[in-house]
Amino acid sequence: MKRYDVYGLGSALVDTELDVTDQDLHNLDIKKGLMTLVDEARQDFLQASLKDHLVMSKRACGGSAANTLIALSQFGGKSYFSCKVANDDYGRFYMQDLADNGVDHNPQSLVESGTTGKCLVMITDDAERTMNTFLGISTQLSANDIDREAIANSEYLYLEGYLVTGDSTREAALSACASAREAQTKVALSLSDPGIVAHFREGLKQMVGAGIDLLFCNEAEALAWCETDDIDQALEQLKSTAKQFVVTGGSRGATIFNGCDFLHAPAQPVKAVDTNGAGDMFAGAYLYALTQGCECLEAATFANLAAGHVVSDYGPRLRSDGYATLKASLKVRD
Numbered sequence: 001m002k003r004y005d006v007y008g009l010g011s012a013l014v015d016t017e018l019d020v021t022d023q024d025l026h027n028l029d030i031k032k033g034l035m036t037l038v039d040e041a042r043q044d045f046l047q048a049s050l051k052d053h054l055v056m057s058k059r060a061c062g063g064s065a066a067n068t069l070i071a072l073s074q075f076g077g078k079s080y081f082s083c084k085v086a087n088d089d090y091g092r093f094y095m096q097d098l099a100d101n102g103v104d105h106n107p108q109s110l111v112e113s114g115t116t117g118k119c120l121v122m123i124t125d126d127a128e129r130t131m132n133t134f135l136g137i138s139t140q141l142s143a144n145d146i147d148r149e150a151i152a153n154s155e156y157l158y159l160e161g162y163l164v165t166g167d168s169t170r171e172a173a174l175s176a177c178a179s180a181r182e183a184q185t186k187v188a189l190s191l192s193d194p195g196i197v198a199h200f201r202e203g204l205k206q207m208v209g210a211g212i213d214l215l216f217c218n219e220a221e222a223l224a225w226c227e228t229d230d231i232d233q234a235l236e237q238l239k240s241t242a243k244q245f246v247v248t249g250g251s252r253g254a255t256i257f258n259g260c261d262f263l264h265a266p267a268q269p270v271k272a273v274d275t276n277g278a279g280d281m282f283a284g285a286y287l288y289a290l291t292q293g294c295e296c297l298e299a300a301t302f303a304n305l306a307a308g309h310v311v312s313d314y315g316p317r318l319r320s321d322g323y324a325t326l327k328a329s330l331k332v333r334d
Helices: 022-027 040-049 064-075 089-100 136-140 148-152 161-165 167-183 194-199 201-208 219-226 231-240 278-291 296-310 322-327
Strands: 004-009 013-019 035-037 060-062 079-082 103-105 117-123 129-134 154-160 186-190 212-218 242-248 254-257 262-265
Touching: 004 064, 004 148, 004 167, 004 278, 013 089, 035 194, 040 117, 040 129, 060 064, 060 089, 064 079, 064 103, 064 154, 064 186, 064 278, 064 322, 089 103, 117 136, 136 167, 148 154, 148 167, 154 161, 154 167, 154 278, 161 167, 161 194, 161 201, 167 186, 167 201, 186 278, 194 201, 194 219, 212 219, 212 278, 219 231, 219 242, 231 242, 231 254, 242 278, 242 296, 254 296, 262 296, 278 296, 296 322
Parallel strands: 004 079, 004 154, 013 117, 035 129, 079 103, 154 186, 186 212, 212 242
Antiparallel strands: 013 060, 117 129, 242 254, 254 262
16 A cells, blocks of 8 residues: 555645625736736735735645645545745745645755745635735746655645646656656646646646546636537547546536546535635545545545535635544545
């Protein structure tokens, strides 16, 4: 048995959530519903402009892959995360929060110079999340930061699509994929954002290569990746991308391809207040269930339940007692 269920690679970002209106986004020239990369000056300006809009009393370590690994670890899985932060207040906080949530990490994650990445997560009344991200020192994540022994000792390598936005991070992802395939560790990828698919298609194609083991995406990302407006056509095309995949559709539930058949897992009826982290939670819960011996449909049903709970409150994580409550509904191997 391998030491870790999932090894993750991604940007280390300290998240701050803000409650905003559509008018706020318009006034500040922010594109709704997308992740937009900004420089530090722009992010500082936005944070100052929206200083009265805070909805979270405390910051949290984040980034897409980190959120997924934290979810998996809180359910009881074993995870390892390679990232890069600066030795500043945000970076020291990030690494401690990661450890407090049960995620192992590479010792060289903390470096002396630079600025730790930060993400402003803006939530509108319709529960949609819009992100403006300053990547900071995360852009310097490289192949040298990969723990290849940990990859070899993991069931899955999990990559966030955001890694394609920089030369160094993309090369790190490709190097991690090569190590995983050599060690017969399965490769899982999240497409992350429709904008990422639209603007960084060639980098994503490099990461996919001849095909990956598991793909996570929502319907918008699937349509963008397959360059079609027909979801049924997209589902067929995705078979050439991954051996198995899950396409989430919000209230419409999730469509799963298990390598042979298409399956459907209905969504949980909930009142969403904040969709930030829904996809990350889904992936974390799905990977947890899968690595504990569950079939794809059971894993997706469990993941829908977890994502439904996380969108019912602010923030990308469940309350501390929420993980055990949900886990009790899942039949896992001893």
